[in-house]
Amino acid sequence: MSIPVETEQRPAGHREDEPVRLVLAGCGAVTKLYYAEALSRLQSRGQVAVAGIFDPEAKQAALVQARLPSAKVAASFDGLLAMDADVAIIASPPGYHADQSIQALEAGLHVLCEKPMATSCSEADRTLAAAAANNLLLATGLVRRQFPATRSIKAMLEGGMIGRLRSVSCFEGGSFQWPVASMSYFSFAESGGGVLQDIGTHCLDLLTWWFGEPDEIHYADDAMGGVEANCLVRLRFGGFDAKVRLSRDWARPNLYRLEGERGSISWTVNETETVELALNGSRTTGFVSFTNADGRSRDFVDAFCDQISGLVDAVRNGVPLSVPASAGRNVLDLVEGCYARRKLMDMPWLGPEELLNFAASAGTRQ
Amino acid sequence: MTGTVAVLGANGFIGCRTVELLQLSGWANVRPIVRRPDALASLSRFAMDAMVANARDLQALTAAFAGCQYVVHAVAGDARTIVDAVEPVYRAAAAASVLRLIYLSSASVHGQSPPSGTDETSALHDDQTIAYNNAKVHAERRLGQLSRDGAVQVVVLRPGIVFGPRSRWTGGFADELIDGSAYLVDGGRGICNSAYVDNVIHAIKLAIEVPEASGRTYLIGDREEISWADLCRPIAEALGFDLATISIPAPLSFAPSWKQRLKESEGYRRLVRSLPRPVRSGLKAGYGEWRKARRNATGATMAPTVMVSEERALLHQCQTKLPWRKAELELGYQPAVSFEEACRRSVGWLTFAGYPTCGNGAGER
Numbered sequence: 166m167s168i169p170v171e172t173e174q175r176p177a178g179h180r181e182d183e184p185v186r187l188v189l190a191g192c193g194a195v196t197k198l199y200y201a202e203a204l205s206r207l208q209s210r211g212q213v214a215v216a217g218i219f220d221p222e223a224k225q226a227a228l229v230q231a232r233l234p235s236a237k238v239a240a241s242f243d244g245l246l247a248m249d250a251d252v253a254i255i256a257s258p259p260g261y262h263a264d265q266s267i268q269a270l271e272a273g274l275h276v277l278c279e280k281p282m283a284t285s286c287s288e289a290d291r292t293l294a295a296a297a298a299n300n301l302l303l304a305t306g307l308v309r310r311q312f313p314a315t316r317s318i319k320a321m322l323e324g325g326m327i328g329r330l331r332s333v334s335c336f337e338g339g340s341f342q343w344p345v346a347s348m349s350y351f352s353f354a355e356s357g358g359g360v361l362q363d364i365g366t367h368c369l370d371l372l373t374w375w376f377g378e379p380d381e382i383h384y385a386d387d388a389m390g391g392v393e394a395n396c397l398v399r400l401r402f403g404g405f406d407a408k409v410r411l412s413r414d415w416a417r418p419n420l421y422r423l424e425g426e427r428g429s430i431s432w433t434v435n436e437t438e439t440v441e442l443a444l445n446g447s448r449t450t451g452f453v454s455f456t457n458a459d460g461r462s463r464d465f466v467d468a469f470c471d472q473i474s475g476l477v478d479a480v481r482n483g484v485p486l487s488v489p490a491s492a493g494r495n496v497l498d499l500v501e502g503c504y505a506r507r508k509l510m511d512m513p514w515l516g517p518e519e520l521l522n523f524a525a526s527a528g529t530r531q
Numbered sequence: 532m533t534g535t536v537a538v539l540g541a542n543g544f545i546g547c548r549t550v551e552l553l554q555l556s557g558w559a560n561v562r563p564i565v566r567r568p569d570a571l572a573s574l575s576r577f578a579m580d581a582m583v584a585n586a587r588d589l590q591a592l593t594a595a596f597a598g599c600q601y602v603v604h605a606v607a608g609d610a611r612t613i614v615d616a617v618e619p620v621y622r623a624a625a626a627a628s629v630l631r632l633i634y635l636s637s638a639s640v641h642g643q644s645p646p647s648g649t650d651e652t653s654a655l656h657d658d659q660t661i662a663y664n665n666a667k668v669h670a671e672r673r674l675g676q677l678s679r680d681g682a683v684q685v686v687v688l689r690p691g692i693v694f695g696p697r698s699r700w701t702g703g704f705a706d707e708l709i710d711g712s713a714y715l716v717d718g719g720r721g722i723c724n725s726a727y728v729d730n731v732i733h734a735i736k737l738a739i740e741v742p743e744a745s746g747r748t749y750l751i752g753d754r755e756e757i758s759w760a761d762l763c764r765p766i767a768e769a770l771g772f773d774l775a776t777i778s779i780p781a782p783l784s785f786a787p788s789w790k791q792r793l794k795e796s797e798g799y800r801r802l803v804r805s806l807p808r809p810v811r812s813g814l815k816a817g818y819g820e821w822r823k824a825r826r827n828a829t830g831a832t833m834a835p836t837v838m839v840s841e842e843r844a845l846l847h848q849c850q851t852k853l854p855w856r857k858a859e860l861e862l863g864y865q866p867a868v869s870f871e872e873a874c875r876r877s878v879g880w881l882t883f884a885g886y887p888t889c890g891n892g893a894g895e896r
Contacts, residue, residue, distance in 0.1 A: 341572030351575035390578035414573035513879025519555035
């Protein structure tokens, strides 16, 4: 299958002293929790000017506008694209990501699309093709790549600090508390999947960013007619296995642990600056904090700022995108690969009658 | 069984398993009802007709119950929620022409350590030291008053210590073992009036089906008489802990520490709930780091942070096995799952959930 080549670099076309004008689609949870604050910070630094926002629910848009008072509320998505802007941030529900990104690109806007960039690889390919056809930038919201902690892990692995890897285990999740607006968030049509498509996108992106593409994929989840709340992914990377356990219903310590021949690295999920490093023979285990080259501390919202700034820099100065949309497409491919190999997780608390009935009904559906 | 069963509080431990079991066994059409859309995350693994309604919102509840013949009221929450939800739920059920309401009360209405001879006819008291018990007593009384109009049939179930996958007595106890806060008063020799969750659901099904159950109240439990140590041992063994190390003497008083009062206060819980998950994770990780650094600096061992609650201390010293004879005689109730099998399934769930059990291989803790 041929994948359209995206535009990662574009000649500078914007004066550096002018804020980049942007518009934002989607005023749901991710915008209220992160994008609104990040845009507010970037506006105060003079990097961006938020020209407009849109949400089909006027009440949600009004709540966000209260935090970004200079933004006008568009009555429709078309109205949003008609505003004078260079960049569109697409933070709508995942089911809209591809179509809205394509519309924005065709309207002449560079796009930062929140993850997942689409709900299928074919949609992602259409989006990449639209970016290439219009010679515009397309970035994807894989915010964890902006953390000094995850960048440092990559550098430590590349520098061979803990030697050849032996195993990787990741647990992520807990009781689901993302403030979703409606039940449709849990439909396959709207979101393209369950916990794997949701937080799994972040997790699998980090693993492939650190280790490359896996050689083998094994996948099981607990979906029984709906979308999965729990899943177990086992990936084979060269000489070691990675086990990923994701959950929306029960918490265990949210921890990634990388065991190498010469030591180990542990990272607490969403810890932006700190990792735990243990080196064999040194009798030392310590928490190591990292900052970016500017020496400034980074919180979670700063990571969103950096994500937007990356696209702004690319628009202004023609520098390459730090997280191009091809990364979003790659992780989508891996998610689809998992679903294609799907098996039912072992759920030992289910009685024999339940399992038999489910097997019979699954057979009927097929 | 024909008809649709609404499960109110479907995201809670008992509600969630009720939906799962009824759906998978094909026993009835099930309609999960939850307070907020995000509470459907776990139940969305089934394709079902779910609804969102606050248990205090009469109008929303009436809409959610439409077309349902039965309602299982499994709403958990603080004492105020327990009491306040009763009237809107009953009135909404009446407005939606629901035939029967199954109210999940608790054997705690008799206290955590009831006297010998306690049964469904024993007098209830609302001056107990534990607010939950009083709230359940008030809820039962209010439901009794409301149901006098005969608009909806009511059956009240009083299960004992309901355990199983996702319960505080299974997953919660595993967490306590791992973080060093687990304890068993007096070695856990007291009687545990256990009720495996599937047995409680079996009783719910009978309460729906048996015509004579209307207007009656039933204690529900497992067949076996077990101790608290019996309940906790399979979990401890699966995780590689020795129960003997967590035995503590019965406390002489229950004056809670400032830390305990803070953790149990509604204001603190509300504050924690209001924080975005990354902030909470960060704070938790930071606290963990601080504790670890403190341990390293002082050279102290993993000293458990044991905060003994009055509720647990009373439970662990219980000397009475509550009877379920009335349910047996009138409903035909017989526990469907043995205690041994219930423990096997519960430990199986721990493995599923990612706990470092023997089944999850060594070195993963």
